[in-house]
Amino acid sequence: MTPRPKPGRILPRAFYNRETELVARDLLGCVLEYTTAEGKASGIIVETEAYIGEHDEACHAAVGRTRRTDPLYGPPGMSYVYFIYGMYWCFNAVTREEGLPSAVLVRALEPLSGIASMRVRRPRAKSDRELTNGPGKLCGALGIDGAANRLSLQRGPLVIREGHTYNDGEIAITPRVGISRAVDWPLRWIVKDSPHVSRGPKT
DNA sequence: TCGAAGATTGTCT
DNA sequence: GACAATCTTCGAG
Numbered sequence: 001m002t003p004r005p006k007p008g009r010i011l012p013r014a015f016y017n018r019e020t021e022l023v024a025r026d027l028l029g030c031v032l033e034y035t036t037a038e039g040k041a042s043g044i045i046v047e048t049e050a051y052i053g054e055h056d057e058a059c060h061a062a063v064g065r066t067r068r069t070d071p072l073y074g075p076p077g078m079s080y081v082y083f084i085y086g087m088y089w090c091f092n093a094v095t096r097e098e099g100l101p102s103a104v105l106v107r108a109l110e111p112l113s114g115i116a117s118m119r120v121r122r123p124r125a126k127s128d129r130e131l132t133n134g135p136g137k138l139c140g141a142l143g144i145d146g147a148a149n150r151l152s153l154q155r156g157p158l159v160i161r162e163g164h165t166y167n168d169g170e171i172a173i174t175p176r177v178g179i180s181r182a183v184d185w186p187l188r189w190i191v192k193d194s195p196h197v198s199r200g201p202k203t
Numbered sequence: 204t205c206g207a208a209g210a211t212t213g214t215c216t
Numbered sequence: 217g218a219c220a221a222t223c224t225t226c227g228a229g
Contacts, residue, residue, distance in 0.1 A: 049221075058221065068214055085222050086211025092221090105221060124224080136222050179221050198222095 009162050010154055016076035020095045020102040024050040025189050027093065027104055028171060029164035031112060034142040035157035038121075041114025041142045043132050044163055046194040047107040049176050050187040051092070053100060057181035061101030071150050072101035079158055081139070081149040088136030089145050093153060093160065107177075107188075109138045110196040118142070134198040166191060 011030065016023055025048075033042035051059035060069045060082065071080040072094060080092040080103050092103040109132035111118060118131045118141040125131045125141075132138040139145070144158075151158045176188045177198070190197045 051221075060221075063215075066215070082221085083213055084220060086213075086220090087224095088222055090221065107221090134223070140223095176221075 010159050011077075011162060013075070013077035013154060016093060016095045016153075017097055018095070020050045020052050020104060021187065023093070023095045024048040024104045024187070025171065027106070027160070028189055028191055029166050031161040031163040032091075032106060032109060032138075032142070033159050033161060034144055034148065036117075036143045038117045038143065039114055041117050042112045043109030043138065043142070044112055045106055045108075045160075046110050046191040047197045048189050049105040049107055050102070050189075051105060052102045052187070056102075056185075058176060058179040058183075058185075059101065059103075062181075065101070069101065072103055074098060074150070077153050079148055079151045079153055081144060081146060083146065084136070089139040089148075090135040091139055091144050091148070105135060106138065107135050108133050108190075108194075108196055108198045109141075110194060111141070114142075129196055133196050137198075 027045050027048050030045050031042050054061050061072045065073055075098050076095050078094045080094050081089055092105050094103045096102045111128050111131050122131055122141050131141045148158050153160050170192055172190050172192050173186050174188045175184055175186055
């Protein structure tokens with residue numbers, strides 16, 4: 001179907017302008033890279049969730065277009081970073097064309113580079129695995145905060161590159177986590193073998 | 204090792 | 217004033 005970019009290439013905007021489920025699945029194995037004053041830090045995406053439109057009650061856009069959810073309605077290939085629970089940031093990649101508020105939440109990464117910087121930013125993590133195995137954790141590890149909101153993912157400091165391509169057999173689809181509405185929708189994609197995925201629902 | 208509850212701030216009603 | 221797509225800490229077994 002859609003031609004996949006060569007490894008290492010920054011994912012083109014067209015990549016995001018597809019069904020959100022497809023984007024969520026294809027983002028597994030890609031590399032999220034964020035450059036700060038500390039240097040460059042990156043990780044392989046091993047867990048994602050799809051949030052699709054205003055009819056998805058778990059999607060922020062379900063409440064309509066507000067100042068907070070505005071990036072969801074924007075063009076694909078942008079970042080949507082929101083603040084949650086008073087302490088944590090969560091990173092999303094906006095999908096579909098303008099006017100269709102959907103996005104893919106990146107829930108977990110496998111640390112790839114800049115690990116030393118991640119440790120500095122997350123001194124509590126006992127192991128490398130704990131650096132990025134959760135939405136709030138990975139943002140903390142990469143240094144993502146409100147300044148990373150509404151950035152183009154095609155141009156630094158925040159980019160997503162093509163990486164490893166997983167076979168269907170290496171991927172599992174499960175219900176989403178940490179939400180209270182539409183919990184049964186299977187819109188979460190994880191890499192089965194990866195020890196870096198966050199704790200899911202207790203199976 | 205596992206389960207339960209607290210923390211803390213931006214956004215919307 | 218209430219809520220939220222979470223993480224950390226604390227206590228029990």
